[in-house]
Amino acid sequence: MEYDVIIGMEVHIELSTEKKLFCSCKNEFTYEPNKNVCPVCLGLPGSLPVINQQAIEYFIKLAKALECKINLFSKFDRKHYFYPDMPKNYQISQYDLPLAVAGKLFLPNFNKYVHIRRIHLEEDTGKSVHIGGENLREAKYTLLNYNRAGVPLVEIVTEPVIHSVDEAVEFLQLLRLTALYLGISDVKMEEGSLRCDVNVSLKPKNSEVLGKKVEIKNINSFRFLARALNYEIERQKNLLRQGKEIIQETRGWDEKTQTTYSMRTKEEAHDYRYFPEPDLLPIILDQQYIDSVKIQTTPSEYYKKYVALGLTHEEITFLLENPNINSLFNTLISNQSDPRPTVKFLKTDFAYLFNNNQINWQKLSIKNILEYIKLVEKKAIDVVNSRKYLVEILHNHINLIEFLKANNLLIQEDSDLAEKIVEKVISDNPQAVEDYLQGKEKALGFLVGQAMKELKGKAKPNTVSELIVKKLKAQVKS
Numbered sequence: 001m002e003y004d005v006i007i008g009m010e011v012h013i014e015l016s017t018e019k020k021l022f023c024s025c026k027n028e029f030t031y032e033p034n035k036n037v038c039p040v041c042l043g044l045p046g047s048l049p050v051i052n053q054q055a056i057e058y059f060i061k062l063a064k065a066l067e068c069k070i071n072l073f074s075k076f077d078r079k080h081y082f083y084p085d086m087p088k089n090y091q092i093s094q095y096d097l098p099l100a101v102a103g104k105l106f107l108p109n110f111n112k113y114v115h116i117r118r119i120h121l122e123e124d125t126g127k128s129v130h131i132g133g134e135n136l137r138e139a140k141y142t143l144l145n146y147n148r149a150g151v152p153l154v155e156i157v158t159e160p161v162i163h164s165v166d167e168a169v170e171f172l173q174l175l176r177l178t179a180l181y182l183g184i185s186d187v188k189m190e191e192g193s194l195r196c197d198v199n200v201s202l203k204p205k206n207s208e209v210l211g212k213k214v215e216i217k218n219i220n221s222f223r224f225l226a227r228a229l230n231y232e233i234e235r236q237k238n239l240l241r242q243g244k245e246i247i248q249e250t251r252g253w254d255e256k257t258q259t260t261y262s263m264r265t266k267e268e269a270h271d272y273r274y275f276p277e278p279d280l281l282p283i284i285l286d287q288q289y290i291d292s293v294k295i296q297t298t299p300s301e302y303y304k305k306y307v308a309l310g311l312t313h314e315e316i317t318f319l320l321e322n323p324n325i326n327s328l329f330n331t332l333i334s335n336q337s338d339p340r341p342t343v344k345f346l347k348t349d350f351a352y353l354f355n356n357n358q359i360n361w362q363k364l365s366i367k368n369i370l371e372y373i374k375l376v377e378k379k380a381i382d383v384v385n386s387r388k389y390l391v392e393i394l395h396n397h398i399n400l401i402e403f404l405k406a407n408n409l410l411i412q413e414d415s416d417l418a419e420k421i422v423e424k425v426i427s428d429n430p431q432a433v434e435d436y437l438q439g440k441e442k443a444l445g446f447l448v449g450q451a452m453k454e455l456k457g458k459a460k461p462n463t464v465s466e467l468i469v470k471k472l473k474a475q476v477k478s
């Protein structure tokens, strides 16, 4: 029996606002526990929340990038459950009137949209640190850190329209890049500012009946996402093939055993006893304000632009993964630099220096980079030998041509000399000539090398190669 895989995702992104969502505590990642806390985010009696407008602005940016419908009227609700890292015993979230609905994100590699059901704003919880065990039950004791309590969190819920592990990974990657490019989050999975839960169900191919849904919680890396999904899909397939039932439940991913494990049966919305938050006014937005929030070019828009420029998927991924290099690329091509050689240069020589921290962005010379790429493209530069000067070439506002001439890096063609030397090399190397005429291509490379050695930058390798071939052909004819 063949099965269709149906995946829905819930992604949490922490917003990098200066302050928390409902109080003026600093919103920062710090290793000092309980440094940024106050009566509001500790839920002390008598304290009242006040909404942070920057969080609303960041939210609108994301909603716009995901092409959502932003609701002009929305409200906060209390979601009730007990956990020690949540000091109020409820979380301020949004239930029936979220800030935005009905969005979409395009997956270029699958040529499809992932539709987004809703996005809402809520507060993050604190963090429990279990000592002497993996969880609250096993631990000897548990430490509580409320630095994260009250940090603005956006929850993005997709429709169940993702049909493979690769689609799920691409969706999360693209969403991560989108938040990064909008400047609304640092989206670091290892620090918890990007987390995701996935719902997985299987249904027999061509069947209309949906299978039971299993939720996998708290996935905190792309590797875990792929592994947990692969494992869970196989687990469900095996159960169904044995005629067993899938239990609707919440499972966790155990990195040690590389398996998912049952945490609890799935709770329903009514279990949380949602009700409107009485301490906060509804959020009423006007269209003018929404229009005034401008967003940067998104990765999806860049993607479309780069495909039109003829870049490959690999080149595009490289650019998007490196926002600084991507921005440089855009500056260069807006100065009429040819996109293909430019991205090739950025991906190889430039990336090498960048990865070795040799790029000083403040002192970068756009003019020299443009000129250098053009010279490389025209094969007018000794690329191999110029590499060791590349840091100087790209940074100091030197006169590039003069610098290259002074260091003998410019190829200045002297066609008379090339002709003379090629003739000399042909007559000096009868064996190589013979080999080439017998069809050994390598011999040509040897002859070119011999000529280049004597020409010392006075001709381009391809000119010399063409010249040798032309002369040998003439020899054969006569």
Ligand SMILES: [Zn+2]
Pocket (backbone or CB within 6 Å): 020, 023, 024, 025, 036, 037, 038, 039, 040, 041, 042, 150
């Ligand atoms: Zn606070």
